[in-house]
Amino acid sequence: MGMKISSQVNVAAAEVAVEAINARFSSAGVEATSAQHASGHKRTYVSITCPPAHWLALAKWMRFDGGVNHCSMITGVHHPDGGPDKGWEVIAHLMRIPVVDQKPGKALVHDAAKLSGKDVPMEYEVMLTLPQTDDPIVPSVQSIWVGADWNEKETWDLVGINFEGHEYMMRVLNPHDSPQGFHPLQKQHHLRYHGHNEMYDDAQGFMRLPVDVDKVK
Amino acid sequence: MAEMWITMGPQHPMTHGLWTLRVKVDGETVVDTEPELGYIHRGVEKICEARDFTQITPYCDRLCYVSAMTWAHSYIYSAENLLEVEVPERAEYIRLIATEIQRVTSHLMWLGAYSPDIGNLTIFTWCLRDREMFIDLMQELGGSRLHYNFPRVGGVKRDLPVGFAQRCRAKIALFLGRLKEYEMLLDESTVFLVRTQGVGLASAEAMVNAGVTGPNLRAAGVNYDVRWAHPYSVYDELDWMPSVEKPSSVKGADCYDRYRVRMEEMVIACEMVLEALEKIPGGADSHYSPGDAMIQSKAPLRAPAGSSGFHHYEDCRGESMFYLQGGGEGRGKHPYRVSIRSPMFITIPFVAKTMIGYKIADIPAIMGSFDPCIGETDR
Numbered sequence: 001m002g003m004k005i006s007s008q009v010n011v012a013a014a015e016v017a018v019e020a021i022n023a024r025f026s027s028a029g030v031e032a033t034s035a036q037h038a039s040g041h042k043r044t045y046v047s048i049t050c051p052p053a054h055w056l057a058l059a060k061w062m063r064f065d066g067g068v069n070h071c072s073m074i075t076g077v078h079h080p081d082g083g084p085d086k087g088w089e090v091i092a093h094l095m096r097i098p099v100v101d102q103k104p105g106k107a108l109v110h111d112a113a114k115l116s117g118k119d120v121p122m123e124y125e126v127m128l129t130l131p132q133t134d135d136p137i138v139p140s141v142q143s144i145w146v147g148a149d150w151n152e153k154e155t156w157d158l159v160g161i162n163f164e165g166h167e168y169m170m171r172v173l174n175p176h177d178s179p180q181g182f183h184p185l186q187k188q189h190h191l192r193y194h195g196h197n198e199m200y201d202d203a204q205g206f207m208r209l210p211v212d213v214d215k216v217k
Numbered sequence: 218m219a220e221m222w223i224t225m226g227p228q229h230p231m232t233h234g235l236w237t238l239r240v241k242v243d244g245e246t247v248v249d250t251e252p253e254l255g256y257i258h259r260g261v262e263k264i265c266e267a268r269d270f271t272q273i274t275p276y277c278d279r280l281c282y283v284s285a286m287t288w289a290h291s292y293i294y295s296a297e298n299l300l301e302v303e304v305p306e307r308a309e310y311i312r313l314i315a316t317e318i319q320r321v322t323s324h325l326m327w328l329g330a331y332s333p334d335i336g337n338l339t340i341f342t343w344c345l346r347d348r349e350m351f352i353d354l355m356q357e358l359g360g361s362r363l364h365y366n367f368p369r370v371g372g373v374k375r376d377l378p379v380g381f382a383q384r385c386r387a388k389i390a391l392f393l394g395r396l397k398e399y400e401m402l403l404d405e406s407t408v409f410l411v412r413t414q415g416v417g418l419a420s421a422e423a424m425v426n427a428g429v430t431g432p433n434l435r436a437a438g439v440n441y442d443v444r445w446a447h448p449y450s451v452y453d454e455l456d457w458m459p460s461v462e463k464p465s466s467v468k469g470a471d472c473y474d475r476y477r478v479r480m481e482e483m484v485i486a487c488e489m490v491l492e493a494l495e496k497i498p499g500g501a502d503s504h505y506s507p508g509d510a511m512i513q514s515k516a517p518l519r520a521p522a523g524s525s526g527f528h529h530y531e532d533c534r535g536e537s538m539f540y541l542q543g544g545g546e547g548r549g550k551h552p553y554r555v556s557i558r559s560p561m562f563i564t565i566p567f568v569a570k571t572m573i574g575y576k577i578a579d580i581p582a583i584m585g586s587f588d589p590c591i592g593e594t595d596r
Contacts, residue, residue, distance in 0.1 A: 038299070071428055091525075108440065121446035
């Protein structure tokens, strides 16, 4: 039968990863737990909360000691109503992928049932919470995963979270001449839709009400 | 010789969409590159914040017009993780059939767009001819030709129509024969081989580090595939192995390897569809009405505040992913945040740097071999 990693192997690999991170970083306030997807195969993954100040150290350790070689996504969320301690969130989704460079004419064909140790693919979710501030900033991990580079560019462009140490930050999806401080996924920019979400998002994004306000359902 | 910048795009046959590649050249040699994206940024993530979970699916279809079915499913699996929904097994089989047919059409569109880039116009017409067969099949499922709006949170919109299995088997049998004709035409074409072999080398570890996955990674000799590594749907019940190609250089896979891996992947996708039609619970020839418990389970409309769901998904171009946060009661039925990982958004900057050192004439061959799709890149 086809390719299958048993759930025992999956759970055990997650627990090993959780213990390793907790042993190394719990004194710094990093907390790793095993979490489960809610539907489908209910696979276990590693969920980590990390103080932003220790993110770079944790990322370095995960990349070079934990074998986490793939940065899948770095994204941000704006929480204007999240209370004084939670104004912004940065969420990184990382993966451990069993990959080795191959010689010409050779291929690495994994048999899913026989994978063990760090060869077991694993998902990681790292959550960084920032307090309410006008200038959210977290350390950049661009130097650790090349793939983080454009993810961080996008997060700054759309959400407005800065990445300390990121080289060559620029607009990637919005026009290059967008007004400074305009980040459309911040929650003060509203969408109008059948009366749910009040305001039209004008092209400049600066709170100008549309001419048909109150007239559109 | 003096170096200079050349702007390729936004309207250029190489781009396969709307974006700009700025190339610094020294004579004929590429010295530096810089991609510029965002020409067709529609703000899908923002729009989705004002839609409920069912309304988001059509927007996900439109992320990539070449591969609408896989993008809609990528979203749906994340939404099911967020809303904690179990899906009937028959629906999972139907989803697998739909997405694997979509994978074939997506790779056909890639081959059809790639071969004219490097001097073979015949394949273009052949690919579009055969793609139409599979598009007709998906039209039977979704109702429209390219944007199907087919999956639902908790199941699928409709069951397989009566006679679908028979038509599907016949078309796959015809297509697998024709695929051999493609190979005969391309693998024996000197022009094709000269332009693809030894060009655009990329190694497995460098690609993973840069976030490049999917067929492009498998071409470099590693059979990593989200479909088995982080299983979803019923892929673990079928007998299959992801296609993998042996790289042809110490520096990794070239454009020819990436072509081979996609050709193989089309065969594997067809075999998976055939096997799924045999194994589907309830039988491929029976038809349940929309909303039946065999094909759709009930799903909640709201997700609690602070909840989140994500799902890694094997799209035709690599690993796609949705990250969703629930809005809670205050925000009605809308998600608080929808974040989309587009494989091509990450791959294009990597490919741009891969081109350094090659000639200007190699740029279309290298770029095309990674299968760019700008709809999903710009979102």
